[in-house]
Amino acid sequence: MKKINVLMLGVLVLFAGFFASCKKDAATNDATISLAGDVGYTATDATVTGGGSFKIKWTATSSTDMGFITIAQDNVAYVGWNEKEIASGSKSTYIDEATIKVPASGGPYTYSIIIYGTGTNGTELARKDIVITIGTTTATVSILSTSLGSATWNTTDGSFYSIGTQLVYKYDATGAAANVDFGYMYGDAGGSNLATIFSPEWASAQTLTQKITSPSKATKFVVTTLSASEFDAITETGNAIITSAVTSATAQYVNNLQVGGANAGKIIGFVLQNTKKGLIKFGTVTNGSNATYPQGSGTATFTIKVIN
Numbered sequence: 001m002k003k004i005n006v007l008m009l010g011v012l013v014l015f016a017g018f019f020a021s022c023k024k025d026a027a028t029n030d031a032t033i034s035l036a037g038d039v040g041y042t043a044t045d046a047t048v049t050g051g052g053s054f055k056i057k058w059t060a061t062s063s064t065d066m067g068f069i070t071i072a073q074d075n076v077a078y079v080g081w082n083e084k085e086i087a088s089g090s091k092s093t094y095i096d097e098a099t100i101k102v103p104a105s106g107g108p109y110t111y112s113i114i115i116y117g118t119g120t121n122g123t124e125l126a127r128k129d130i131v132i133t134i135g136t137t138t139a140t141v142s143i144l145s146t147s148l149g150s151a152t153w154n155t156t157d158g159s160f161y162s163i164g165t166q167l168v169y170k171y172d173a174t175g176a177a178a179n180v181d182f183g184y185m186y187g188d189a190g191g192s193n194l195a196t197i198f199s200p201e202w203a204s205a206q207t208l209t210q211k212i213t214s215p216s217k218a219t220k221f222v223v224t225t226l227s228a229s230e231f232d233a234i235t236e237t238g239n240a241i242i243t244s245a246v247t248s249a250t251a252q253y254v255n256n257l258q259v260g261g262a263n264a265g266k267i268i269g270f271v272l273q274n275t276k277k278g279l280i281k282f283g284t285v286t287n288g289s290n291a292t293y294p295q296g297s298g299t300a301t302f303t304i305k306v307i308n
Contacts, residue, residue, distance in 0.1 A: 031062035031126035033113055041097070047135040050104040054132065057097035060115050062125055065091040067118035071098060074110055086115075107134040140236045144304040150186040151210040153296040154288055159183050159210050160200070163272065163306055171210040178216050181272050186258070186285065187296040194261055195285060195300060197221065197268065198253035205253075219272050222249040224279065226267040231281050231305070239307045245269045246277045257282040258295070278306030 036057040037043040048054050060066060071081040078100065086094050100111060112129050116122035146168060149157025158168035162179040169176035180200050185208060187194055198205050200215030224245040234241055246269035256262040268280040281303045288297025 029062075029064060029125060031060065031064065031066070031115060033058050033060045033115060033126045033128035035128060035130065042130065042132075045131040045133075047133045048102050050102065050134045053099050053101040055097060055099050056111075056113070056130065058095070058113055058128065060094040060113075060126060062092060062115070064125060065118045066094055066115050066125060067122045068116040069094070069096070070114045070116070071100070072112045072114060075112070078111065091118075102132055102134060105134055108132060109134075140308050141234060141238050141242065141305050142308055143236075144306065145302065146304070147299050147301050148184040149299050150288075150296050151183050151205070151208045152185045152187050153209060153290055153293045154298065155210065157299055159185065160212060161302075163276070163278070163304065171212055177212055177214050180212055180215060181217055182219050182270070182280075183212065184300055184302075185296075186298065186300070187293060193253075193255035195258035195282065195295075196253055196255040197257065197280065197282070197302075202252040217273060219252075219270055220249040220274075221251045221254045222246055222269045223254060223263055224267045224269045226279070228265060228267065228281060231267045231279060231303075234279070234305050238305070242269070242277055242279055242305065242307055245279060246271050257300075258285055276306060278304055280304050 035043040036059065038057060040055055041057045042054040046054065066086045068083055068085055070083045071078040080101065081098055094115070102109065109132050110129050111132060112127055114124060115126045117125050144163065144166060146161050148161060148168060149159050151159035151171070158170045158173070160169045160171065160176060160180040160183045162169065163181045165179050167179070169180055182197050183200060183205060185193070185196050185198070199217070199219040199221070200212045201218050205211055226245055249269050249271045254263055254268050256264070257266070258264060268282070270280060271277050283301030283303065285295055285300045286298045287294035288299070290297035
């Protein structure tokens with residue numbers, strides 16, 4: 001009986017040593033992940049519009065070398081972020097960020113940033129979860145207006161417009177290349193286009209007297225079937241009408257918008273960078289002072305309705 005008690009005591013001592021060892025190992029794993037609350041980043045559980053995205057920025061620290069990072073959606077690897085090896089210089093402090101696109105519906109979804117140790121089968125060192133609820137919002141429509149000078153012979157007035165900044169730019173203005181969404185010209189070398197709106201990426205626009213150098217925006221246009229009165233009737237809740245009207249926007253320019261032109265009175269649809277959508281109504285052309293090219297040295301007005 002005593003021998004059995006001694007044996008059991010030995011087993012208990014062995015288990016006690018094992019658990020003590022585990023506690024010691026766990027204590028050395030002090031890895032943490034914190035999310036930054038910088039402007040534009042999500043640091044806490046939040047609601048995101050279905051099909052939209054959110055940005056997270058994190059700082060991970062650990063006294064044990066960090067080897068890999070994974071981002072998971074409901075414990076399944078998030079498509080769009082492959083497992084990433086942590087650079088050797090970031091083994092103790094690793095700062096990074098990610099933009100995560102959420103599903104159009106369903107949820108809530110738990111997104112996890114998971115840090116693993118080094119080696120092929122590195123153990124999990126730290127995890128940070130953030131819960132995203134899918135929300136719905138009604139897009140609103142902004143109504144803008146502007147006047148642009150012709151990019152061919154008008155060197156006084158700006159010929160390029162940014163919907164994002166709602167500013168008119170000259171071709172060489174600071175920020176023009178990065179912000180411009182479309183330009184305007186009246187006439188060109190061949191005299192065939194006359195009143196024309198164009199994407200800054202349009203190759204022919206690069207031969208104009210005023211041109212955007214190294215444009216960064218890609219705008220696509222389409223001549224819609226909407227009438228001027230239908231355009232005027234679009235209010236802040238007319239996003240469905242706009243979305244339907246621009247589905248086939250592929251052109252880099254639309255010409256002959258002046259009175260008497262083939263596209264006079266037509267409502268032009270556009271898609272900016274394959275995302276933002278809207279409509280343009282061409283207004284009136286005011287002649288400039290150049291006797292040879294009065295319309296080419298003048299200005300034109302535009303009314304724009306864009307989904308926010």
